[in-house]
Amino acid sequence: MRLMSKRKLSETVGWSESGGRRWINYFNDYIPHIKKGNSVLYNESSIDVLKIIKQLSESGLTQKEIHHLIREKGIPKDISEISQITKNVNSNLNDIPLSRDIMIPFLQVISDKKSYTSSYINEELTKIFKLTEEQRTRSYENSKDSIFITRIRQVRYGLKKSNYIEEISQSIYQITQSGLSLLNDNQNEIQEEIEDMEEVKDPFEVMTEQFNDIRKELAKSIIQKIKKAHWKKLEYIIVELLVAMGYGDGKITGKTNDGGIDGIIKEDKLGLDNIYLQAKRWDNSIGRELVQSFSGALDDMGAKKGVFITTSHFTKNAIEYAERLQSKKIVLIDGETLAKLMIDYDIGVSVKEKFIIKKIDFSYFDEE
Structure with missing residues (x-):
């Protein structure tokens, strides 16, 4: 069986080393791999899975949307199944702008250097993309979150992480000098930056997804224990x-x-x-x-x-x-x-660990 490194796996499916590495790391749980000493190696099955993920990506789905699909339905088996999945998903998502399409309009809304609330920015983006109320409020399957607002949140985090915007008060944002410079870059440079920002993940979202996965595994274990008792x-x-x-x-x-x-x-x-x-x-x-x-x-x-x-x-x-x-x-x-x-309700379970996530208290720093 031919084994290969992460770099070779990326090249085999047609991704650059850095781009492929990000996708492999993100979908590590679903890509077959073998641990050999301190090294992680991949095989032909790994290629097949990563190619499917790449095809889903090229259909316009984000990493989060692909991850949600795979977690709920498993890895598609062949081209026909991929086509059916993307057809079903895109029929529900295609008329809502993708994160990559929102980034520059987001900066343009606040390009006058004034500060704006997140709700104002959301409303302006709704107008720019001419979304209906149904499109604006449409949610993911088995979720209460609006698809459009979720994508705006992803964009907002990526722009903030890349220092293109600054949160100057609670849910109030202002463009930075770097953000203004990005708007003045040529199209190729903007596109490269958008691709990099698409890979940025909000740690809170990552923790939420991991938390949900832990709950699902715990729930399975509980039922198995009951059946054996x-x-x-x-x-x-x-x-x-x-x-x-x-x-x-x-x-x-x-x-x-x-x-x-x-x-x-x-x-x-x-x-x-x-x-x-x-x-x-x-x-x-x-x-x-x-x-x-x-x-x-x-x-x-x-x-x-x-x-x-x-x-x-x-x-x-x-x-x-x-x-x-x-x-x-x-x-x-x-x-x-x-x-x-x-x-x-803490029946048959006990607390293993507690995590407290804190955020900045803007009022503490306001002048009296």
């Missing part, structure tokens, strides 16, 4: 979780029949309003039949509230059935949601 452990977990979430006092019922109740949460001291629980430590999906059986058990108890928790997931029919119920409310919690709730 005694089957009754899940019943104790769900009672403890709902108590921790503030729903009241709880207890395990000890019943074992499939249509029965595994636990009860008393929302008041007298037990006038109860939440009935059922837990299924399964690998297979939970269908409508099981949820319907749980609904029948609630009817037998005269209950109006139920929580059905599983380590696997619910079928579409099961979810739709629960949503259509009129006389009672059944909340379905799948394995992924269960693990996230356990993390949030």
Whole structure:
């Protein structure tokens, strides 16, 4: 098997050493590599993966967008899959300016050397690119962040890091002499600088992405532990979780029949309003039949509230059935949601380390 250095890998896929090195480092977790002593070496599989990443980049996607795609869907297998992905993504993103297209207009908005708030700059950029309200507020899949505002933030950090703008007060920016000089450079020099700034990553965003990755891995580990534990452990977990979430006092019922109740949460001291629980430590999906059986058990108890928790997931029919119920409310919690709730409410986890991120207090430096 032919092994190669990072420099050789960059050259093989058609990137310069410095450009390729940045992309390889950023996607290190997804590019196959071999550690040999103190060296990191790459093989043919590494070439295939990096070529795919390069093609995605050339389609107009940023590093962050490519990373999001790969993290959610994995590495595309072939050209047709790449084409389909870029087609789907670009249909949603192409009519919104890329970070590289925003950089110079951002500087032009504040080129009169006056100070401007970030909200003013955002509004001016919206006008420059003639974005509709839908384009301005459109968000990434599974995210509340506006695509356009996210890209402006990336640009703002890159310009600040490169000393082209200065934050003179909280969210108030002013162009620097270097920024004015950049506007006067020729097109080739501007383009080179834009390419360099595209590689600049906001450390806070990097930490956020890493934090989310750690949470996902922890959630997977939690579910694996539950599946390996005694089957009754899940019943104790769900009672403890709902108590921790503030729903009241709880207890395990000890019943074992499939249509029965595994636990009860008393929302008041007298037990006038109860939440009935059922837990299924399964690998297979939970269908409508099981949820319907749980609904029948609630009817037998005269209950109006139920929580059905599983380590696997619910079928579409099961979810739709629960949503259509009129006389009672059944909340379905799948394995992924269960693990996230356990993390949030410190059930089965402990604090490993805490990090505090601080920012400058502009008011401290203001003259009285």
